[in-house]
Amino acid sequence: MKHWLALIIMAGISFSCKRNFDEEFRGPELAIAGKDFHFISDFQTDKTNVNFETESLTFQALFSAKVSWTLKIYGTQSKAVKSFTGISLVMDNTNASWDGGSDNAYFFLEGEKCIGELSIFGREEKWYDTATIVKPRIPDGILISDFDGKGKITNTWDWWDFFDEYTTGSRDEEIESGYFSSPDPVQKKYYHLKGDDKLGPNNYYIGGIGHNNVGVFGIPYNGSDTYFNMMYRGSTTASAFITLTESDGDKYEYKITVPSTGWGILSVKLTDFTMNNTSGGGIIEPGKIQKVDFLVLCEPLTIAEFDVDYIIFTESKPFHP
Amino acid sequence: MIEKKNLVFAVLFFFTFTLFAQDNQLVSYFGVFRSTLHNSNINGNLMNNDSLSVKRGSYGRSFFDLGIKIQPDKSFKAHAILRAETNLAEGNPGRLALIFRQIRAEGTISKVVKYEVGDIDVGLTKYTLYNSEEIFSEFESDIFRTRRNILGYDNFNFENKWRLQGLQANTTLGMGNAIEKLGLHIFATRIRRADVTTIPDRLVVGGKVDIKQSKYIRLGVNYVTMFDNLGSTVDTVVDFKNNVLTSDFDITPIANNKLEVGLSGETGISDNHYYVQNQNRTVNVNDYFYDAGIFTWIKKINFRVKASYRNVGPDFFSPTAQTLRIMANAEPSVFGKVMNDSIVRTPNLFDRMTDQQLYNQRIGTTLMAYLPIYGNVQPYGQATPNRSGFSFEVTKSDSADILHVLVKSDFLSEIIGEGASDLRKFSSVQGGARFRLGRLLSFKKELSFITGARYESTKRSGVAPLDFSTILIDGGLTVEALKNIDVILGTKYLWGTGNEAYAMRNEFKEIIGFTDYIIDMKQLLLSTSLRFRFGKYSYASLEYNRMYVDNLRYTNTNYNFGQLFINLSLIF
Numbered sequence A: 001m002k003h004w005l006a007l008i009i010m011a012g013i014s015f016s017c018k019r020n021f022d023e024e025f026r027g028p029e030l031a032i033a034g035k036d037f038h039f040i041s042d043f044q045t046d047k048t049n050v051n052f053e054t055e056s057l058t059f060q061a062l063f064s065a066k067v068s069w070t071l072k073i074y075g076t077q078s079k080a081v082k083s084f085t086g087i088s089l090v091m092d093n094t095n096a097s098w099d100g101g102s103d104n105a106y107f108f109l110e111g112e113k114c115i116g117e118l119s120i121f122g123r124e125e126k127w128y129d130t131a132t133i134v135k136p137r138i139p140d141g142i143l144i145s146d147f148d149g150k151g152k153i154t155n156t157w158d159w160w161d162f163f164d165e166y167t168t169g170s171r172d173e174e175i176e177s178g179y180f181s182s183p184d185p186v187q188k189k190y191y192h193l194k195g196d197d198k199l200g201p202n203n204y205y206i207g208g209i210g211h212n213n214v215g216v217f218g219i220p221y222n223g224s225d226t227y228f229n230m231m232y233r234g235s236t237t238a239s240a241f242i243t244l245t246e247s248d249g250d251k252y253e254y255k256i257t258v259p260s261t262g263w264g265i266l267s268v269k270l271t272d273f274t275m276n277n278t279s280g281g282g283i284i285e286p287g288k289i290q291k292v293d294f295l296v297l298c299e300p301l302t303i304a305e306f307d308v309d310y311i312i313f314t315e316s317k318p319f320h321p
Numbered sequence B: 001m002i003e004k005k006n007l008v009f010a011v012l013f014f015f016t017f018t019l020f021a022q023d024n025q026l027v028s029y030f031g032v033f034r035s036t037l038h039n040s041n042i043n044g045n046l047m048n049n050d051s052l053s054v055k056r057g058s059y060g061r062s063f064f065d066l067g068i069k070i071q072p073d074k075s076f077k078a079h080a081i082l083r084a085e086t087n088l089a090e091g092n093p094g095r096l097a098l099i100f101r102q103i104r105a106e107g108t109i110s111k112v113v114k115y116e117v118g119d120i121d122v123g124l125t126k127y128t129l130y131n132s133e134e135i136f137s138e139f140e141s142d143i144f145r146t147r148r149n150i151l152g153y154d155n156f157n158f159e160n161k162w163r164l165q166g167l168q169a170n171t172t173l174g175m176g177n178a179i180e181k182l183g184l185h186i187f188a189t190r191i192r193r194a195d196v197t198t199i200p201d202r203l204v205v206g207g208k209v210d211i212k213q214s215k216y217i218r219l220g221v222n223y224v225t226m227f228d229n230l231g232s233t234v235d236t237v238v239d240f241k242n243n244v245l246t247s248d249f250d251i252t253p254i255a256n257n258k259l260e261v262g263l264s265g266e267t268g269i270s271d272n273h274y275y276v277q278n279q280n281r282t283v284n285v286n287d288y289f290y291d292a293g294i295f296t297w298i299k300k301i302n303f304r305v306k307a308s309y310r311n312v313g314p315d316f317f318s319p320t321a322q323t324l325r326i327m328a329n330a331e332p333s334v335f336g337k338v339m340n341d342s343i344v345r346t347p348n349l350f351d352r353m354t355d356q357q358l359y360n361q362r363i364g365t366t367l368m369a370y371l372p373i374y375g376n377v378q379p380y381g382q383a384t385p386n387r388s389g390f391s392f393e394v395t396k397s398d399s400a401d402i403l404h405v406l407v408k409s410d411f412l413s414e415i416i417g418e419g420a421s422d423l424r425k426f427s428s429v430q431g432g433a434r435f436r437l438g439r440l441l442s443f444k445k446e447l448s449f450i451t452g453a454r455y456e457s458t459k460r461s462g463v464a465p466l467d468f469s470t471i472l473i474d475g476g477l478t479v480e481a482l483k484n485i486d487v488i489l490g491t492k493y494l495w496g497t498g499n500e501a502y503a504m505r506n507e508f509k510e511i512i513g514f515t516d517y518i519i520d521m522k523q524l525l526l527s528t529s530l531r532f533r534f535g536k537y538s539y540a541s542l543e544y545n546r547m548y549v550d551n552l553r554y555t556n557t558n559y560n561f562g563q564l565f566i567n568l569s570l571i572f
Helices: A002-016 B002-022 B141-157 B349-354
Strands: A037-043 A050-053 A057-075 A081-091 A112-119 A124-136 A143-144 A159-163 A177-182 A190-194 A205-212 A226-233 A238-246 A251-257 A264-269 A275-278 A288-299 A301-316 B026-043 B056-073 B078-085 B097-108 B113-122 B162-174 B181-192 B203-210 B215-229 B238-255 B259-276 B281-298 B303-312 B387-397 B403-413 B424-435 B447-460 B466-482 B485-505 B512-535 B541-549 B559-571
Touching: A037 A112, A037 A124, A057 A124, A159 A190, A190 A205, A205 A301, A238 A301, A238 B424, A288 A301, B026 B141, B113 B181, B141 B349, B141 B466, B141 B485, B141 B512, B141 B541, B141 B559, B259 B303, B349 B447, B349 B512, B349 B541
Parallel strands: A050 A124
Antiparallel strands: A037 A057, A057 A081, A057 A112, A112 A124, A143 A301, A159 A205, A177 A190, A190 A301, A205 A288, A226 A264, A226 A301, A238 A251, A238 A288, A251 A275, B026 B056, B026 B559, B056 B078, B078 B097, B097 B113, B113 B162, B162 B181, B181 B203, B203 B215, B215 B238, B238 B259, B259 B281, B281 B303, B303 B387, B387 B403, B403 B424, B424 B447, B447 B466, B466 B485, B485 B512, B512 B541, B541 B559
């Protein structure tokens, strides 16, 4: 009898435990289309041609019930993609208004036809509508260089690279550097550096990328609210130090690893850089920045690749194409 | 080609042990030789207009696992298993790989404590340290059981244990009148090696104290901790710690020659800490579970009934019990890519049973992805989090092992909703029977039938309605046509239909979204085999399998898969 009693007490203790949750449910809110779901008004854009310099494009629909939806916008020429997700009864300018920007490291192009693809959670079908971009969006920010002639450094010959002495020479046939023509990610050129340092005493150091002095860039933002942004890609073996130099001698750097799966966007607040030269007072002053340098490293005894494009400073928020 | 250093090492190894064997008869050998060859082809709508994907191929391998056991005295023995393996499909018979598959030393200290060091198989309870089956397969044809055993051997899936590297020790002590027996089991293993700079060693340490007070009461305390050894690296980029402490018990107030009636169960807590430097984020969660029920065993007719209730919290995390042995979306090794070699083919029933490439041997730190069609009620085994409800189990077998019947059912619910406040309701019934007709009729030869089935249902109402169900059916026949020559038939059928929204999780196990899983798919596997047995465990078999995968919504993705499989297994 005492065995039963002990167990009943244990069971009672266990069953009396009650969890208190802070939230009503786990994960993002979800509404699934039921069997009687239907469109009350069709999925469509509010215009067929759009000038993103002056206007936005709205995708519209009215559903019979609140549902979770995903809108993906693809460029038919670029690799740009923009996505919206929502949970609503209606799609309108409050939740499906597009300013022409993209989510990845590609730009939508002038004259490009874009396809909006709507998916409803719980439905296998997809719904489509299209629009043509008359003028693409002009990104916010101070562009330093797109390596195609735009930005503060307009001359491509102002950019140069250098290699560790052990990376250069006939002992290493893997060295490549310079401008490469390619549609990725912003139509034309980007800067490419590739090499190894297998024979050097510092077999992690390849070299770097720098530019001639063109004067201060004239970034009018506050030091605590400025982002450094660029597009980049490379090999998993590569890492790099980004160094920003001010006209007063202050230097600050930031170490990155490089995405190997394609172009990515790096956005770093200047306050996250590490000051390594304080000769100018050690205060971050974006208005005095005049140089952007890259020092590229590789894993020991490997080959590393590093590509950079579209270097831009933004205010208050990370850059989006 | 064998690498030179491996060859030198292997020759030295065998030379040393051969000398030892000549001097000391306490050296013994054991081993497994297996050679498999299959010719496979894939056809159907999926492969139409596909000029790039592989559609037919022969694949095969042979390996010889030579185990050498040395036992200088009764208190110590060590063994190593050296594998020589060649890939038959590469067309280069000289290409041979040599690896040490397993190294272990074991023995006893003062005839009381047993210990093992090296490659060890570790297991505790279903909530602490347990390697769950990938699907309900208790009642399947001998053909499939054989294929699963081949894979289990390669993947070290022995008795639901995890193969880890470290040491373990256990002992059983008689304690006198108050406590009949006291069992102790401890283990310490390393599951990841530090890279010196940023990734620390990851260790799994734990054990069990098992107290048997009498035949009426048994109480166990189980503990497993998995943690990063932070001092093993210069910098700390991740810091993972997880503790699971449970107590399992059996209380059997009625225990006599005719009947046992009692209660059994397990209850416990988990505590998880995870820090990721580059996200500057730390997440700490803890939760608990309890699982208890009543059981009855009528010994005369060998009839057992069990009813239990469980409540496993949504944040209960036990990586060594919840890690899956299958990577659900991994690329199959045979016909891995389709649609002009561009899309990874989702593994089907047959792939999951036969493809080593899909199998996972690493304990994870988050809940792995799974596919609902293969099991949605408790995808992470008994320890699946966010489940509460009742389970029932009935088994019947006879002393002659002619008939064995099992029926299990679960009626569970979520504890907190996912994506909506409405809770999913889960129900499942699974079971089967194995009938050895040959024994009933006193045949000297084997004649047996086996059949199994599982039905699962998931439903949710409200703003995010779900209605998803699956049926899994197994059938098998084994006939010993001539002495030691068996003809075996087997079939599996899986049908999944409806919609689910299964969670996508980040590395902190948090739900970050849902996958819209809408499916109406049937999979049918038909197999036949001719098996020649020689010795208790050795055999050769010739089998043919045909797998049909029909997507009823998108018939252009339907395909069928044929495989002729030849297997020679020698175990000594």
